[in-house]
Amino acid sequence: MKIGICNDHAGVEYKEKLVKMLSARGFEVVNFGTDTTDSVDYPDYAHKLAEAVEGGSVDLGIALCGTGNGMAITLNKHQGIRAGLAWDIEIGRLVKAHNNANVLVLPARFISYRKAAHIVQTWLSEPFEGGRHQRRIDKMAL
Numbered sequence: 001m002k003i004g005i006c007n008d009h010a011g012v013e014y015k016e017k018l019v020k021m022l023s024a025r026g027f028e029v030v031n032f033g034t035d036t037t038d039s040v041d042y043p044d045y046a047h048k049l050a051e052a053v054e055g056g057s058v059d060l061g062i063a064l065c066g067t068g069n070g071m072a073i074t075l076n077k078h079q080g081i082r083a084g085l086a087w088d089i090e091i092g093r094l095v096k097a098h099n100n101a102n103v104l105v106l107p108a109r110f111i112s113y114r115k116a117a118h119i120v121q122t123w124l125s126e127p128f129e130g131g132r133h134q135r136r137i138d139k140m141a142l
């Protein structure tokens with residue numbers, strides 16, 4: 001499985017740790033984020049990740065910024081993206097089980113790295129439930 005990851009300056013540290021954790025678990029990770037703490041504009045990175053997920057060069061995406069909201073709002077402008085913001089483990093589970101989020105968004109300034117890593121692992125391993133949730137997803141597109 002290939003995972004794209006993107007971040008702004010607020011997400012650099014967690015991005016680096018997540019790349020190591022995911023690589024050690026056998027995932028191929030493609031980095032679309034900035035690699036320094038110099039201030040940048042999150043949409044520049046969100047669009048790159050969204051295009052990669054929509055185009056199929058990666059299977060899923062993870063995005064990090066300070067609150068997660070800038071990334072989530074930008075990613076969800078793309079019709080092929082369902083980006084879900086998760087700040088605890090149960091929300092990370094439900095954003096896959098119910099919303100089948102193809103991009104997980106994390107608020108790097110508001111959760112510990114330990115929690116971020118746990119949310120990522122939960123979201124990756126949780127199956128989508130389908131059924132009524134698929135019907136609701138089918139109604140999302142404009």
Ligand code: RB5
Nearest residue numbers: 010065066067068069070
């Ligand atoms: C950057 O300071 C911050 O605005 C950004 O990381 C994010 O929180 C935006 O939604």
